[in-house]
Amino acid sequence: MAFMVKHMVGGQLKNLTGGLTEEKSEGEKSEAAAQGMTQEEFEQYQQQLEEEKQEREASFAQKKAERATVRSHFREKYRLPKNETDETQIQQAGEDVVLPTELAKMIAEDNQEEAHKQSVLGQLSNIQNVDMDQLKDKAQATLEDLKKQTENCSLM
Numbered sequence: 751m752a753f754m755v756k757h758m759v760g761g762q763l764k765n766l767t768g769g770l771t772e773e774k775s776e777g778e779k780s781e782a783a784a785q786g787m788t789q790e791e792f793e794q795y796q797q798q799l800e801e802e803k804q805e806r807e808a809s810f811a812q813k814k815a816e817r818a819t820v821r822s823h824f825r826e827k828y829r830l831p832k833n834e835t836d837e838t839q840i841q842q843a844g845e846d847v848v849l850p851t852e853l854a855k856m857i858a859e860d861n862q863e864e865a866h867k868q869s870v871l872g873q874l875s876n877i878q879n880v881d882m883d884q885l886k887d888k889a890q891a892t893l894e895d896l897k898k899q900t901e902n903c904s905l906m
Contacts, residue, residue: 754794765822780792789801811839811843812847814839814843815839815840815842815843815847816848816849816850817839817846818835818836818837818839818847819836819840819847819848819849820841821833821836822836822837822840822850823849823857
């Protein structure tokens with residue numbers, strides 16, 4: 751009875767575990783024969799796996815370098831101390847690491863907003879109760895008056 755239970759459950763248990771226990775019933779099989787391939791097919795398969803692994807590692811290194819570039823950009827922007835690990839990740843990528851296009855657009859927009867805020871008009875817009883359109887109109891009218899006066903000036 752115990753033999754039948756072991757035989758019925760044991761085979762199914764091996765299938766579930768993936769045959770973790772090594773059992774060489776029909777002599778010693780090579781890895782290729784165990785997977786139903788010829789030795790040449792098995793070598794090609796192993797080479798393909800290695801190439802895919804290298805491609806994954808390269809893309810992972812590229813992503814790490816892009817993230818490091820983003821972090822270093824923000825460190826420069828906010829004047830934070832540099833991180834050596836970010837610099838080494840960028841150097842390990844080997845290629846020219848470029849910010850993703852969406853992020854580059856966002857950064858360009860931020861830079862434009864900051865440049866506007868730092869300008870005179872940007873500072874004036876922060877002051878409450880200032881009508882920017884009226885202020886611009888007055889400034890242009892003043893410039894036109896100055897141009898007319900310089901045209902009428904006999905010395906110039």
